[in-house]
Amino acid sequence: MSEPFEPKIIAFVCTYCTYAGADLAGTSRLKYAPNVRIIRLPCTGRISPMFILKALQKGADGVLISGCHPGDCHFTHGNYHARRRWMVFRALLDFIGIPPERVKYSWISAAEGVKFAEFINSVTNDIRKLGPFEQYSQLIEQTQAPASL
Amino acid sequence: MAKIGVFICHCGENVGAKVDCTKLAAALGDHPGVAVSVEYKYFCSDPGQESVKKAIRDNNLTGVVVAACSPRMHEATFRKACAEAGLNPYLCEIANIREQCSWVHTDKDLATEKAMDITRSMVEKVKRNNKLQPIEVPVTRRALVIGGGIAGIQAALDIANAGQDVVLVEREPSLGGHMAQLSETFPTLDCSQCIMTPRMVEAAQHPKIRLLTYSEIESVDGYIGNFTVRVRMKSRYVDIDKCTGCGDCITKCPAKKISSEFDCSLGKRTAIYTPFAQSVPNIPVIDKANCIYFKNGKCKICAKTCQCDAINFDMPDTFVDLEVGAIVVATGFQVQNNSLYGEYGYGKYPDVINGLQFERLASASGPTAGKIMRPSDGAEPQTVVFIQCAGSRDPSKGVRYCSKICCMYTAKHAMLYAHKVHDGKTHIFYMDIRAAGKGYDEFSRRAIEEDEAAYIRGRVSKVWQENGKLMVRGVDTLLGKPVEIAADMVVLATAIVAQPDAKEFAKTIGIGYDEYGFYNEAHLKLRPVESSTAGVFLAGACQSPKDIPDSVAQASATASKVLALFSKDKLEREPVVATNNEVTCAGCWGCVLACPYNAIEKKDIVDRSGRVIKRVASINPGLCQGCGTCVTFCRSNSIDLAGFTEKQIFAEVMGL
Numbered sequence: 001m002s003e004p005f006e007p008k009i010i011a012f013v014c015t016y017c018t019y020a021g022a023d024l025a026g027t028s029r030l031k032y033a034p035n036v037r038i039i040r041l042p043c044t045g046r047i048s049p050m051f052i053l054k055a056l057q058k059g060a061d062g063v064l065i066s067g068c069h070p071g072d073c074h075f076t077h078g079n080y081h082a083r084r085r086w087m088v089f090r091a092l093l094d095f096i097g098i099p100p101e102r103v104k105y106s107w108i109s110a111a112e113g114v115k116f117a118e119f120i121n122s123v124t125n126d127i128r129k130l131g132p133f134e135q136y137s138q139l140i141e142q143t144q145a146p147a148s149l
Numbered sequence: 150m151a152k153i154g155v156f157i158c159h160c161g162e163n164v165g166a167k168v169d170c171t172k173l174a175a176a177l178g179d180h181p182g183v184a185v186s187v188e189y190k191y192f193c194s195d196p197g198q199e200s201v202k203k204a205i206r207d208n209n210l211t212g213v214v215v216a217a218c219s220p221r222m223h224e225a226t227f228r229k230a231c232a233e234a235g236l237n238p239y240l241c242e243i244a245n246i247r248e249q250c251s252w253v254h255t256d257k258d259l260a261t262e263k264a265m266d267i268t269r270s271m272v273e274k275v276k277r278n279n280k281l282q283p284i285e286v287p288v289t290r291r292a293l294v295i296g297g298g299i300a301g302i303q304a305a306l307d308i309a310n311a312g313q314d315v316v317l318v319e320r321e322p323s324l325g326g327h328m329a330q331l332s333e334t335f336p337t338l339d340c341s342q343c344i345m346t347p348r349m350v351e352a353a354q355h356p357k358i359r360l361l362t363y364s365e366i367e368s369v370d371g372y373i374g375n376f377t378v379r380v381r382m383k384s385r386y387v388d389i390d391k392c393t394g395c396g397d398c399i400t401k402c403p404a405k406k407i408s409s410e411f412d413c414s415l416g417k418r419t420a421i422y423t424p425f426a427q428s429v430p431n432i433p434v435i436d437k438a439n440c441i442y443f444k445n446g447k448c449k450i451c452a453k454t455c456q457c458d459a460i461n462f463d464m465p466d467t468f469v470d471l472e473v474g475a476i477v478v479a480t481g482f483q484v485q486n487n488s489l490y491g492e493y494g495y496g497k498y499p500d501v502i503n504g505l506q507f508e509r510l511a512s513a514s515g516p517t518a519g520k521i522m523r524p525s526d527g528a529e530p531q532t533v534v535f536i537q538c539a540g541s542r543d544p545s546k547g548v549r550y551c552s553k554i555c556c557m558y559t560a561k562h563a564m565l566y567a568h569k570v571h572d573g574k575t576h577i578f579y580m581d582i583r584a585a586g587k588g589y590d591e592f593s594r595r596a597i598e599e600d601e602a603a604y605i606r607g608r609v610s611k612v613w614q615e616n617g618k619l620m621v622r623g624v625d626t627l628l629g630k631p632v633e634i635a636a637d638m639v640v641l642a643t644a645i646v647a648q649p650d651a652k653e654f655a656k657t658i659g660i661g662y663d664e665y666g667f668y669n670e671a672h673l674k675l676r677p678v679e680s681s682t683a684g685v686f687l688a689g690a691c692q693s694p695k696d697i698p699d700s701v702a703q704a705s706a707t708a709s710k711v712l713a714l715f716s717k718d719k720l721e722r723e724p725v726v727a728t729n730n731e732v733t734c735a736g737c738w739g740c741v742l743a744c745p746y747n748a749i750e751k752k753d754i755v756d757r758s759g760r761v762i763k764r765v766a767s768i769n770p771g772l773c774q775g776c777g778t779c780v781t782f783c784r785s786n787s788i789d790l791a792g793f794t795e796k797q798i799f800a801e802v803m804g805l
Contacts, residue, residue: 038245046776048780055805117253
């Protein structure tokens with residue numbers, strides 16, 4: 001690769017569907033772009049918009065959220081809450097000047113290893129096209145102080 | 150100061166080939182707060198685990214990160230190892246550098262870089278992990294079974310025979326459910342009553358089973374192992390302790406023309422009645438809506454007849470409060486309203502009946518004593534047309550799903566009819582014959598080959614009356630020709646649907662249901678008898694249409710689940726539950742709306758004089774399943790989820 005821009009993407013996924021789907025992609029030895037870092041949560045309902053903002057502030061060029069398909073949530077409703085929250089949050093992103101295209105939302109089940117790999121590749125390509133996210137670059141200095149106890 | 154141990158596993162070549170573990174160990178060794186950073190071929194092996202334990206003891210580690218395979222694989226292994234070394238198991242986390250790194254990437258440098266990020270992020274999380282203790286909840290060893298059909302009876306008997314107490318609640322005056330209404334059962338053609346009634350008696354006489362008939366569930370509170378249930382015992386107006394079941398009152402009751410629910414309105418009953426002759430308990434009830442005394446204030450013939458003084462017109466409903474540890478829901482099904490199909494003339498022509506009505510006609514204890522007689526004039530029908538899928542597999546008018554039992558019972562009906570009316574002719578309109586099951590296909594073949602049922606593949610468009618006959622117009626799609634049959638009786642294989650109040654009832658007990666009102670299992674394949682609520686199990690057709698063998702099998706499965714639950718004094722649960730900071734809680738109840746488990750209650754904070762100064766949310770750790778949806782809802786940041794706290798997740802993000 002001749003110095004193309006490689007985006008850094010943070011994924012928030014639920015442990016029951018998408019995390020298991022990502023594991024399946026691994027056990028199936030599918031290959032996908034190494035740009036995504038996964039943070040495992042019990043349910044997409046646990047994903048606070050603050051996590052997304054923090055990720056973008058911390059230097060992520062894109063964020064993706066994925067959980068169980070509607071109706072399949074292990075906790076019955078969590079993904080519906082997440083979806084509703086996302087619909088509202090998307091408008092807010094736009095309002096504060098963050099292109100909503102930098103935040104992707106998907107449903108990937110534990111059986112969809114192939115879909116997971118394809119989704120990671122397509123998101124990586126999309127974010128790569130959008131270029132680095134520099135909105136918060138001046139803030140990163142302040143937040144990068146080692147967060148150790 | 151944090152002292153984290155990082156253990157990087159090569160997993161043989163699985164990680165080692167794509168991630169430079171030495172470089173990774175060195176990089177993590179320099180990370181603030183990391184005391185030990187080592188690599189090894191197989192940390193999950195016995196010597197590997199021993200080395201982790203030794204490192205914990207030697208360095209007094211305050212947290213452990215194992216960079217290896219998925220936590221779904223070995224989280225439990227390493228947490229156990231930590232516990233053995235004296236470290237709280239919840240201070241151990243797994244960084245997944247195999248399934249989500251080495252196995253899916255080809256470039257070693259990029260994979261190593263990603264592995265560093267993943268591991269670092271996990272180190273930052275572990276620094277903020279808290280010591281957690283498994284939650285222990287006591288178990289009340291008594292089960293509640295709701296529904297006294299074959300599934301409920303089977304579940305109750307299995308649990309009771311294992312020596313545990315059971316309360317069996319049935320809302321009708323007698324046990325039996327739909328199975329008691331059937332004439333014969335497929336694929337053996339044995340009499341339903343003959344196999345059902347002994348089980349009903351066994352359940353009623355079992356010393357471990359408390360039977361509450363003519364009773365309904367009012368409310369369910371609590372959580373697994375600790376439910377409190379209120380049951381309304383509807384007034385029978387007959388004292389269950391005094392009544393001997395002699396039946397004199399029934400014989401003498403002057404209100405005799407009431408349509409019998411048990412006979413699907415093909416027969417009549419009195420106002421004081423038992424649903425059928427073999428009712429268990431054999432104690433009548435007074436149907437208040439049709440009783441002459443309740444309507445006009447005069448009559449009381451039953452009370453005068455009764456020699457035991459058992460009739461009491463002032464009897465109120467009573468309530469029973471129960472403490473139970475597990476609940477089996479076996480509330481069954483109903484048949485769909487046939488009048489949805491106006492073109493088939495159900496309700497308009499008395500000789501168009503549904504499958505359940507045919508069961509009553511064929512039953513030896515039915516309104517015709519087992520003689521097949523058409524309802525309009527009592528004549529023996531010479532030609533009978535059966536219409537399958539009258540409601541099932543029909544998204545436009547009926548239901549989308551297959552009702553599963555209709556192919557089999559229609560074949561059975563054709564056989565019963567052929568055995569009773571020897572020169573009769575049957576025609577069966579079908580879409581497909583679905584006869585999967587032990588002995589099922591042989592059975593439906595027998596209907597065709599021995600009992601000469603004429604199967605016509607196609608749908609019926611219209612049924613109308615002409616010259617005393619029911620004209621059935623349909624199509625034979627195999628011949629590609631329209632068909633018209635002059636029939637004496639038409640039987641619709643009606644769809645099986647959820648009970649009319651199934652959704653309401655699901656809300657009462659706090660379980661999920663699908664678009665049709667059938668109750669949702671926790672996992673369709675791997676947890677088919679558990680509901681999404683811990684401690685509540687599902688048996689029989691309340692979950693989906695089922696035949697008798699499946700219902701019985703599922704009922705026994707719920708019994709084994711209940712007994713497993715009762716095998717312990719205390720339940721241990723993962724401590725991943727939400728907790729609320731009552732000081733900052735503003736009482737907005739956003740969390741209450743968010744919680745899918747009704748785990749959050751409103752709690753009064755009182756001062757010394759007992760005055761309520763504040764109302765806050767209180768999360769019941771027994772009910773909480775740890776999804777964390779309430780945490781995100783909380784406007785005042787008062788709720789947090791153990792194991793996935795705000796601090797931990799922000800630290801993970803910061804570590805990337």
